[in-house]
Amino acid sequence: MINNIESGPKAPKDPQKKRSGFYIMINKLIEATARFEGKPSQEVYLDEGRFAFDANFVGGVEDENILTALKSCEGVHKLVHSIGVCVKASKDVGNIDFVLHNYGKLDRYKSGTLIKIPCTKDGSEVIITLKDYEWSKDDDVVGKMAFEFEKPELTAEVTVKVYLNDGYEVPEISIDPPVEFGSDKYNSMIKKSLLNIGNNKRLKAAIDKAERGEDVTVAYIGGSITQGAGAKPTNTNCYAYRSYLKFKEMFGKGDGENVHFVKAGVGGTPSELGLIRYDREVLRDGRVTSDIVVVEFAVNDEGDETKGICYESLVLNILSAKNKPAVILLFSVFANDWNLQERLSPVGRLYNLPMVSISDAVVEQFKLTREEGNIITKRQFFYDIYHPTNDGHTIMTDSLAYLFEQTSKNACDEMDIELDIAPAIGNSFLDVHLIDKKDNSCGAVIEQGSFKETDKDLQFVEVDCESQGTPEFPYNWMHAPESGRESFRLKVKSRSLLLVFKDTASIDFGKADIYVDGTYILTADPQAVGWTHCNAVILYQEEISKEHNIEIKMSDDSFDKYFTILGFGYN
Known part of the structure; x- marks a missing residue:
């Protein structure tokens, strides 16, 4: 269950006493990115130890007990009294909401608490006092913060400070002076970047x-x-x-x-x-x-x-x-x-x-x-x-x-670089090309079986100088629960073959077993990484090109789940 709280406490509080605390963002510029679902937002991930890292890295916290407490919701509630959020943005930016999302134990993205409060845009601090909210017993870790905007590409400057309960103290940090771009010291630093001309x-x-x-x-x-x-x-x-x-x-x-x-x-x-x-x-x-x-x-x-x-x-x-x-x-x-x-x-x-x-x-x-x-x-x-x-x-x-x-x-070198030499590490994946629903120049034989749908909830990236995201591997094959149980089959002549499949944190996605020439090779688990992106794995790599038969079928416990084959790379 998600607690979606659209506003802060209704009763005003007395002024807080000054508490010890640390920053996790200081005057940080944020930008709203369009999302496949939900409002345009800037997301700041705090799971996988990143909350503790930010406390140390940005806030200067070195106390190991405090850093350890930040790695679980239980520890956070013992440690944290409140969170202060300051937002600076122009009037034409529109409404900005601050979101705090705990990830759950049962369903990572759906069973934890989600709190949403409106921000001011004049730089004044909005205080979120933890004890004023109802928290799910399923909360596992503080997963992320987000700043939701009304439209993509809008920007704001934010500062976030964590205030501690009585009995916990951290040292105050000084704010760094501006970087002196173009100074002699700066230019000397840049010169050190030239590893090899x-x-x-x-x-x-x-x-x-x-x-x-x-x-x-x-x-x-x-x-x-x-x-x-x-x-x-x-x-x-x-x-x-x-x-x-x-x-x-x-x-x-x-x-x-x-x-x-x-x-x-x-x-x-x-x-x-x-x-x-x-x-x-x-x-x-x-x-x-x-x-x-x-x-x-x-x-x-x-x-x-x-x-x-x-x-x-x-x-x-x-x-x-x-x-x-x-x-x-x-x-x-x-x-x-x-x-x-x-x-x-x-x-x-x-x-x-x-x-x-x-x-x-x-x-x-x-x-x-x-x-x-x-x-x-x-x-x-x-x-x-x-x-x-x-x-x-x-x-x-x-x-x-x-x-x-x-x-x-510098004067131009007379001779070009030499390519026909023994590799430094290896070059056995030279000339790899793509196979998907759009490209199949090698004439591979494909039977899509129950992998006949097209997944549109993909990893999106900003291409060239575009501000909107473009989907990666849109010409894909997706198995859906209602599609049946038939395997995906590929017959291809190649030396090497790589499978690209979609990673995701969605519990609606399951595993698929991969076979080459009837031999089990691996089980692809789209939830192993925990976020939507493209994952490439090598199915085989050989010295000479020959024909192979690849079978991809849902694992026995995953026929009622989704799985997306984004494409293949071959040479």
Whole structure:
């Protein structure tokens, strides 16, 4: 059961005494995103330890007892007295509601408490006192906060502070001073991002082409950071769009209309899926020729089953195009200073590619005080555990622009990069292509069985400079409870085959068993990850191409559930 409380307590309260508390958001810019269901909103997830992380990361809380208490609703009610919400927005933004949603034990998204209260827009604090509300006994964890707007693309600035019950104390933090963009110290930090300037023949060719007024396309493929997560507005403040604008301003002819932009970032997905997406989402099925491709999977590829082979295969696939595009490897970083630069950079070293490391630029200075040389704090750089703020996206933009600038200054390398060499990690997934309801160029034989519906509740991403989301893998096959029990069958000749299926937290979705040539391979569980996104898994990988028969059928306990096959990748 959801408690959907549309307003705060009716009886006014006496002024609160000053309580100890900590921030989990400070002057954070938010943006309303259109939702498949419900009002446009900015969602802030607090499950999976993120509430505790934000308390430590934003609020400076180091007490382990307090951080542990934030990981369950039971602990939160012992610890938290109230939550203060401040919203600043222009009058024409319309109504904004603050939502606090606890996830349930029985049904993650439906059996926990949901509280909704209206916000003021003048920056005054609205206090939500926990004891004034009725809470479900099924509450498990604080799942998320959300700010609901009347229309998408509207923005506001918010601050959220958690106030503690008597007996709990945390130190007050000081607010960080503004970042001094363009200062000598800032520019020195940006220079550290240039991990490898690489062979410049291809990148200079693209620059020269742009300066001559010929059409040039700058493309980006990666995960949620490339999609624009953390940037507000997502479509125009993300590093991809802003670095494209930098290139256009630096080298475009006249007003730069000859320089074009392609963005294909998809949250939560590794290069294993990027291989399958590249033809459709970057090359647009042959309609686009990319001159520069920025590849950003340094914080997404932990989920790559091949531990780098898919990454190198994708990079080599791009480099092998007839028009000889330039490839730039971009290494972003998480708030815990982690990325996969050590694993993936040997690919760039082998082919002598330009490489830009955001980690090299910012991580060491994170450890310094402002007096010791800090330029930007983690609170300023990161919007959440994973994604940059507008300031963070600015640093990524300026780091790529520095590569562009240095490349344009240097003499052109005489020889092109060498591709016909032994791989750094592996290249066995070269030339992977997509099979779905729309594309089947290999002539695979498909019997859809009971997987005859089309799922429309998909992962949506902002493509290119669009602000509205576009569905991923819309030409899919979905099993529905009323569709029957027949298996989905695919007969295809290939060396490798990857299955892409939909992950979701919905309890209406069940598992499917996968067989290759009659042998059980795996059970695909769409609820294992817990949110709606695209999941790629390898069904087989062999040295030579031969015909295989694939069967996908609902598990014995899941015939009355849904399951969505988004597509396949083969080579």
